[in-house]
C-alpha cells in the first residue's frame with residue numbers, strides 16, 4: 001500500500017546573515033535528510049526538544065515555509081504527488097483541501113476583526129466555489145457542530161475574543177476540517193490550553209479522525225499526549241530523525257539513547273522505568289552542528305566512531321528504525337550524560 005505521506009531525504013535551509021555585518025548571506029541546514037512515512041487514517045507523532053526542526057518540517061509539507069527558508073532537496077509525496085516540486089498556485093489548491101494545519105495558539109491564526117463564521121465560510125468558499133451566502137453559512141454552522149461547538153448557530157457570529165481558548169481551538173479545527181482534508185497537521189495543538197480542555201481537544205481530534213479517516217501528523221513535546229494519541233512516533237533531534245517506531249516500541253523498547261533521554265525527562269514515565277534525569281546540555285546551534293551523530297556530545301553511550309560519520313538508520317523491527325551505532329541497545333546503555 002502506498003503511504004498517504006512519504007517524505008524522502010528532505011533538507012530545508014534558512015538564510016542567515018554573514019559575518020561582515022549581514023550584507024552577505026549564508027545558508028544553514030535545519031531539516032537534514034528526513035525520511036518519514038504516514039499511512040492514511042493513522043497518527044504519527046513527531047517529538048523532540050525545542051529547535052529540532054519539527055515546525056520547519058510541517059511548514060515545508062504545507063508549503064508555508066517562512067521567506068528565509070527553502071526546501072533544498074528531497075520529496076514530499078502526498079499519495080505520490082510531490083508537494084516539494086509544485087508551484088505555489090498548485091500548492092494553494094492542495095492546502096486546506098487535502099492537507100490542513102492547526103497551530104498552538106488559535107489567537108495568532110484567527111483574524112480578530114472577523115467573526116469566526118466569516119472565517120470558516122471563507123475557508124469553505126476558497127475550495128468550494130459557487131455556494132451562495134446562505135449555503136456557506138449553513139455549512140459553516142454544520143462544520144462548527146462537527147467540531148462539537150455548543151450552540152454553533154449563535155456562535156457563528158462571535159468574534160474570536162468572545163470565545164474561550166478551548167472554543168477558539170475548536171474553531172481552528174472546524175476551519176481545518178471544512179474541506180475534508182486527508183491529512184491534518186497539528187503543531188502543539190493543546191500546549192496553550194489547561195489540562196481538562198487539553199483532554200477534550202485530544203478526544204475531539206481522535207473522534208474526528210475516526211469519523212473522517214484523516215491521517216494526523218501530531219507535533220508535540222508531551223510524551224503523555226504521544227502515548228494517548230499516536231500509532232507511530234518519530235523522534236527528531238537537531239534536524240534529523242533519530243528513531244521511528246510504533247508507539248509501543250518507543251515506550252517499551254526504545255533503541256536510541258536520545259529517546260531514552262526524552263523518556264527519562266518525563267517524570268511519570270521515568271518513575272515507572274526507575275530513571276529520571278534531564279538530558280544535560282542543549283540542541284546545538286544550527287551553524288555549528290557537531291560532525292557524525294549530532295547527539296554524540298550529549299550521549300553517555302557515545303563511541304569514538306559516533307563523532308566520525310552520520311549513523312544511518314538501522315532496521316530493528318518491521319517498522320522500527322534507529323540511527324545509532326549502539327543499537328540494538330544493551331540493557332545497561334545509559335541515555336544521556338548526567
Ligand SMILES: Nc1ncnc2c1ncn2[C@@H]1O[C@H](COP(=O)(O)OP(=O)(O)OP(=O)(O)O)[C@@H](O)[C@H]1O
Nearest residue numbers: 014030049050051052053054055056057066068286
Ligand atoms: N523564521 C525563522 N528564521 C530563522 N530561523 C528560524 C525560523 N524559524 C525557525 N528557525 C530556526 O530553525 C530551527 C528549527 O526550528 P523549529 O521551529 O522548526 O523547531 P521545533 O522543533 O518546531 O521547535 P519548537 O518545539 O520550539 O517549536 C531553530 O533553530 C529555529 O531557531
